[in-house]
Amino acid sequence: MIRLLLFAPLLFVGSRALAFQLDELTKYIDSHQEEYVQTLREWVAVESDSSDVQKRSEVERMMNITAEKLKAMGGNVELVDIGLQELPSGNSIPLPKVVTAQFGSDPAKHTVCVYGHVDVQPAKKEDGWATEPYNLTDLNGNLYGRGASDNKAPVLAWIHTVEAYQALGIELPVNVKFIIEGMEETGSNGLDAMIISQNDTFFADVDYIIISDCGWLSRRPALTYGTRGNCYFFAEVEGPTQDLHSGVYGGTVIEPMTDLIGILDTLISPGGKILIPGIPEAVAPLSDEEWKMYQDIEFDVENYKQKIGVSHLMYSSKVDLLAHRWRYPTVTIHGIEGAFSAPGTKTVIPAKVIGKFSIRQVPNMDPAVVEKQVTDYLNAVFGRRKSPNKLKVTMVIGAKPWLADTQHPLYDAGKEAVKKVFKVDPDMIREGGTIPIAKTFQDVTRKSIIMLPIGGFDDGLHSQNEKMSRYNYIEGTKLFVAYLHEVGQIKRD
Amino acid sequence: MIRLLLFAPLLFVGSRALAFQLDELTKYIDSHQEEYVQTLREWVAVESDSSDVQKRSEVERMMNITAEKLKAMGGNVELVDIGLQELPSGNSIPLPKVVTAQFGSDPAKHTVCVYGHVDVQPAKKEDGWATEPYNLTDLNGNLYGRGASDNKAPVLAWIHTVEAYQALGIELPVNVKFIIEGMEETGSNGLDAMIISQNDTFFADVDYIIISDCGWLSRRPALTYGTRGNCYFFAEVEGPTQDLHSGVYGGTVIEPMTDLIGILDTLISPGGKILIPGIPEAVAPLSDEEWKMYQDIEFDVENYKQKIGVSHLMYSSKVDLLAHRWRYPTVTIHGIEGAFSAPGTKTVIPAKVIGKFSIRQVPNMDPAVVEKQVTDYLNAVFGRRKSPNKLKVTMVIGAKPWLADTQHPLYDAGKEAVKKVFKVDPDMIREGGTIPIAKTFQDVTRKSIIMLPIGGFDDGLHSQNEKMSRYNYIEGTKLFVAYLHEVGQIKRD
Numbered sequence: 001m002i003r004l005l006l007f008a009p010l011l012f013v014g015s016r017a018l019a020f021q022l023d024e025l026t027k028y029i030d031s032h033q034e035e036y037v038q039t040l041r042e043w044v045a046v047e048s049d050s051s052d053v054q055k056r057s058e059v060e061r062m063m064n065i066t067a068e069k070l071k072a073m074g075g076n077v078e079l080v081d082i083g084l085q086e087l088p089s090g091n092s093i094p095l096p097k098v099v100t101a102q103f104g105s106d107p108a109k110h111t112v113c114v115y116g117h118v119d120v121q122p123a124k125k126e127d128g129w130a131t132e133p134y135n136l137t138d139l140n141g142n143l144y145g146r147g148a149s150d151n152k153a154p155v156l157a158w159i160h161t162v163e164a165y166q167a168l169g170i171e172l173p174v175n176v177k178f179i180i181e182g183m184e185e186t187g188s189n190g191l192d193a194m195i196i197s198q199n200d201t202f203f204a205d206v207d208y209i210i211i212s213d214c215g216w217l218s219r220r221p222a223l224t225y226g227t228r229g230n231c232y233f234f235a236e237v238e239g240p241t242q243d244l245h246s247g248v249y250g251g252t253v254i255e256p257m258t259d260l261i262g263i264l265d266t267l268i269s270p271g272g273k274i275l276i277p278g279i280p281e282a283v284a285p286l287s288d289e290e291w292k293m294y295q296d297i298e299f300d301v302e303n304y305k306q307k308i309g310v311s312h313l314m315y316s317s318k319v320d321l322l323a324h325r326w327r328y329p330t331v332t333i334h335g336i337e338g339a340f341s342a343p344g345t346k347t348v349i350p351a352k353v354i355g356k357f358s359i360r361q362v363p364n365m366d367p368a369v370v371e372k373q374v375t376d377y378l379n380a381v382f383g384r385r386k387s388p389n390k391l392k393v394t395m396v397i398g399a400k401p402w403l404a405d406t407q408h409p410l411y412d413a414g415k416e417a418v419k420k421v422f423k424v425d426p427d428m429i430r431e432g433g434t435i436p437i438a439k440t441f442q443d444v445t446r447k448s449i450i451m452l453p454i455g456g457f458d459d460g461l462h463s464q465n466e467k468m469s470r471y472n473y474i475e476g477t478k479l480f481v482a483y484l485h486e487v488g489q490i491k492r493d
Numbered sequence: 494m495i496r497l498l499l500f501a502p503l504l505f506v507g508s509r510a511l512a513f514q515l516d517e518l519t520k521y522i523d524s525h526q527e528e529y530v531q532t533l534r535e536w537v538a539v540e541s542d543s544s545d546v547q548k549r550s551e552v553e554r555m556m557n558i559t560a561e562k563l564k565a566m567g568g569n570v571e572l573v574d575i576g577l578q579e580l581p582s583g584n585s586i587p588l589p590k591v592v593t594a595q596f597g598s599d600p601a602k603h604t605v606c607v608y609g610h611v612d613v614q615p616a617k618k619e620d621g622w623a624t625e626p627y628n629l630t631d632l633n634g635n636l637y638g639r640g641a642s643d644n645k646a647p648v649l650a651w652i653h654t655v656e657a658y659q660a661l662g663i664e665l666p667v668n669v670k671f672i673i674e675g676m677e678e679t680g681s682n683g684l685d686a687m688i689i690s691q692n693d694t695f696f697a698d699v700d701y702i703i704i705s706d707c708g709w710l711s712r713r714p715a716l717t718y719g720t721r722g723n724c725y726f727f728a729e730v731e732g733p734t735q736d737l738h739s740g741v742y743g744g745t746v747i748e749p750m751t752d753l754i755g756i757l758d759t760l761i762s763p764g765g766k767i768l769i770p771g772i773p774e775a776v777a778p779l780s781d782e783e784w785k786m787y788q789d790i791e792f793d794v795e796n797y798k799q800k801i802g803v804s805h806l807m808y809s810s811k812v813d814l815l816a817h818r819w820r821y822p823t824v825t826i827h828g829i830e831g832a833f834s835a836p837g838t839k840t841v842i843p844a845k846v847i848g849k850f851s852i853r854q855v856p857n858m859d860p861a862v863v864e865k866q867v868t869d870y871l872n873a874v875f876g877r878r879k880s881p882n883k884l885k886v887t888m889v890i891g892a893k894p895w896l897a898d899t900q901h902p903l904y905d906a907g908k909e910a911v912k913k914v915f916k917v918d919p920d921m922i923r924e925g926g927t928i929p930i931a932k933t934f935q936d937v938t939r940k941s942i943i944m945l946p947i948g949g950f951d952d953g954l955h956s957q958n959e960k961m962s963r964y965n966y967i968e969g970t971k972l973f974v975a976y977l978h979e980v981g982q983i984k985r986d
Contacts, residue, residue: 051837088836128735187838228740232838241802242621245955247721247926250853251765251823252797252806252814258761261826265758268751270878272744304745309734312881313745321745330744332842333754335832340849342830343581344544345680345725345889347851347926348955349825356833358840360743385763388805396838433740433840462738462841 018485021170022420025481028164033474036160037143040473041136043118043152044145050096050119050186053087059096059182062118066155066180067099073163075101075178080198082190085183095190096182100202103162104175110487111175113206113447115437116155116213117184120147121462128464141470148468149459154212155180157454157473161480173488177206184213184437187397192440203445208410208487211438212480215455216472217429218298221422221479223414224451225404226326226430227438229361231370232397235263235378236354239389244349253349257339259387260355266381267357268331272314272324274359278373279329284363286323294319297427307458326430329365333357358397360432367398399436402449410450413486421479454479511978514663515913518974521657526967529653530636533966534629536611536645537638543589543612543679546580552589552675555611559648559673560592566656568594568671573691575683578676588683589675593695596655597668603980604668606699606940608930609648609706610677613640614955621957634963641961642952647705648673650947650966654973666981670699677706677930680890685933696938701903701980704931705973708948709965710922711791714915714972716907717944718897719819719923720931722854724863725890728756728871729847732882737842746842750832752880753848759874760850761824765807765817767852771866772822775858779816787812790920800951819923822858826850851890853925860891892929895942903943906979913975914968947972 029036048062049055063079071077078100084092096119105111123133123146131137133146143153158178165172179202183189195203216222239256240249266275274280299318305311315321324330337354340346359370375393382391404411406428418426431451441449454476460466522529541555542548556572564570571593577585589612598604616626616639624630626639636646651671658665672695676682688696709715732749733742759768767773792811798804808814817823830847833839852863868886875884897904899921911919924944934942947969953959 051839230740230840232840239803242953242956244801245926246825246827246851247723247853247924248954249801249818250825250925251817251821252808252925253801253803254763254765254805254807255825257826257828258763258824261754261757262763264754270747270751270755270880272747308737308742308746310732310746310881312747314747315745324744325742328744331751332739332743332748332840333750333832334739334839334841335750335834335843336829337834337836339826339828339834341828341832341834345849345851346544346827347723347725347825348827350828356838358739358838360740387763388803431740432743432745433738460735461741462736464735 022482022485024168025164025170026478028168029160029474029477029481033470036156036473036477037138037470040143040148040153040156043156044136044148045134047134048119048147048182049122050183051122053093056093056096059119063096063099063182066118069159070099070101070178073103073159073166075103077101080194082194085189098191098194099178099180101178102175104172106175109174110207110490110492111177111205112208112210112484112487113177113179113203114158115179115209115211115441116158117151117181118155119182119185120150121185130465142467143470143473144465144467146466148466149215149455150461150466151184151213153468153473154454154476157477157480158212160477161484164481173484176484177202188437191437195440195444199444203447206445206447209441209445209447209449211435211449211451212453213435214431214451214453215459215461216453216457217427218300218457220298220424220427221418222427222429222453223411223418224429224431224453225406225411227402227435228326228432229365229367229401229436229439230358230397230399230434231361231367231374231395232356232358233374234354234356234394234396235260236352236392236394237389238352238392240349240351243351246347246349249349254387254389255349256353256389257350259382259385259389259391260336260353262385263378263381263391264333264355264357267333272330274329274331276373276377279359279365279370282365282369283328286327290327291319293428294322297322297429325432327362329362330360331357360434362401363403365401367395367400371395371398399434400439402435402438402442404449408448409490410448410487413483413490414450414452416486417479417482420482421475452479452483515975515978517661518657518663519971521661522653522967522970522974525653526963529649529966529970530631530963533636533641533646533649536649537629537641538627540627541612541640541675542615543676544615546586549586549589552612556589556592556675559611562652563592563594563671566596566652566659568596570594573687575687578682591684591687592671592673594671595668597665599668602667603700603983603985604670604698605701605703605977605980606670606672606696607651608672608702608704608934609651610644610674611648612675612678613643614678623958635960636963636966637958637960639959641959642708642948643954643959644677644706646961646966647947647969650970650973651705653970654977657974666977669977670695681930684930688933688937692937696940699938699940702934702938702940702942704928704942704944705947706928707924707944707946708952708954709946709950710920711793711950713791713917713920714911715920715922715946716904716911717922717924717946718899718904720895720928721819721925722858722860722894722929722932723851723890723892723927724854724860724867724888725849725851726867727847727849727887727889728753729845729885729887730882731845731885733842733844736844739840739842742842747880747882748842749846749882750843752875752878752882752884753829753846755878756871756874756884757826757848757850760826765823767822767824769866769870772852772858772863775862776821777856779820783820784812786921787815790815790922818925820855822855823853824850853927855894856896860888860893864888864891892927893932895928895931895935897942901941902983903941903980906976906983907943907945909979910972910975914972945972945976
């Protein structure tokens, strides 16, 4: 293997030639901008909402479109069966197949594997969208549509990257693999098992994994080196055997909703302090270096407030805000299932209610420990109420946080690529959200991982009016092209 | 008028003749049982759910069926236009017309007006019904179906009462009017205005108003002399301009749900004590006589617990339970609009959430005062949280409690009728629920009102598997027949 490496063609390409190739690739991307937007339009038009089983055929159609695209480019493409999804009804339906693809298998080159997803969050015009969510709408340089930024445009930008090299007859500086799934928005159901089962095959020759399923923090490009985990809980309080009329029974029964509200109110203080014993104590302390790094990050607090539309945030300083977004845990109460949630009035005592909340998790918290801490605490709080109702606490998601080594050559390559394309140093950032698959890749494949975002800071992921700017889409494609160049130059061990 | 009265034919009917007539009427009712059940089946088959505007045509069809039935019996029937319903969308749709009818206008007789409604609560098989809710199902002497007890069978029992007199050629001992509406389950929209506008016409010659929209407390028949009122509140907490991703933003924003849970948790203690200053103090004290009356009432606490399916109630003694059901206020938290309420998981920070709760109201509380007490209290509690979010507290329903004079001849007539038909003394009971129209009748028409229930204690109103027993339906019709006899004998002022 070492000997072969000496004859690898890449090594004969000098730095001038590299600069020339990058220039050509950049021009090619600029001149194909409209085609890229058109492809994104076609992809956004597919309502690949993985949370709704009624839309499953659309997710499957999206996987096929992705596979066909990669096949047409000459990739070695597979649609991998990852089994069944169990529905609450007890029935099962097939999970959308995972698309894998491979471009090049030169053992002299590094092999990168790009992970992405083409399923989306739900969206309806009446949720408050200004445009039709599945009709990509080009307004003032922004491309509005569900899934535009999360994660269809980034996946396409990687595809355009390979296409550009191919179209210009420039050899790819690395072998490129793809793994594209269709269940990310509902927990990447089935993907962990697939990664485990293909660890010695598909992943055997992979050196690095690249994830572009996130965004910048500001207008300055960024490299992402950490994500929070997520422990998602159901707290179910069950009382009467069926819903009761609140006039007829109110005052005689101890109502499950009163109990649930009572215990949910003990999770977090008005000022944001987590009240569950053991959780604040488990958090890795903020180091001086981290503090300094946060100080240097471009982050406009006023702009952030304005974007969210609030007059005050939980903290007023930049460092506090970034730290509480990225490296401190937090509790969010999402809602209650089983209670009255429609518009209007209903005089009901709900018989069984399920409070849903999640704790964003950080080093050095451990989901198994968090599960016990939360369960013990809520049971103790509930016990003090002396309620005859039954409480059942369940952790339904236990996704670990992920943290990368920012000194790794993958990150140096990222810094170089950002400098070449954007003429600035990237911000080194973390994500408040969870990309559980990063942790799985790390734990199962033991490969190094980088998150290389091209999404904008204001893309509105999971929200109304999601968009991808033309700028980020096109310059992002250039970033990926440059990044492959840089990764190609990483010295092999 | 006085002179005419002396020649009224009723006065010439001796008590023996009366007993004979009652006997005949009773036999007639027994022999027409299957027809009555069949008519109820036809009525239950109409999905007259007034809460769902999509079902409005079914409510209208139900009003027409009711009107046609009364016309066919020779009543003087009107379908009264009561205007439009404003929808949240800003559009308006016509309210279902109110049916009024009159049988007899003999100035020598008393005139009673029977109030009822033929709209129903929502019901779907998948809510947990053992049978199809709109297909009346006869099982072990129970007639299962949505609206069977609330309020279609009682309305029909009144109609059968008039029919029976007519069929046997026995003169009605009183003039009978009907006022039947189709919006009771959603707040009797438009009815107050209609009563006010017809106060000097339709209601001018009415002496007494009879409402049979309630149930017994046990297997023992009952007369109802009070209902609680209802103050229904929306507490809206508004924060960010749109829903946010809880991973990306969690820890930096003060979440509306945390605030809402925090303030809802200050309404009522785990033991049922209302924590809103001024409300417990406003409640009329429990008199010794009331206490004794409650002691005498047939009420099986164990049975009540079993029916609800709980191991412990808020209070353990019969008197405490009855008092807290009927004559003490209570707070129920119904649910939250705007938060995540579906099955599964969603990592959302809801931007605007509306907590819905109601306070059952009793003498001497006043809705206007309650509105101020609740609003002031929640604003103060919210203020202490120092949240940047906005709280808006609105009272959307402010229905007053109603209490009758149990010494009135209407109640004596009720006691006599119960004794004649069931051979027992009735329980004198109150309702925990609200029948706001009772208070309107009282305040607007100044007529005396009685609630004369025939529903069973376990009919499951507003719940799954609502039913009316054959026994209550048929014996209830006999009770109404006997009651008209008794009212006919009340001395005129």
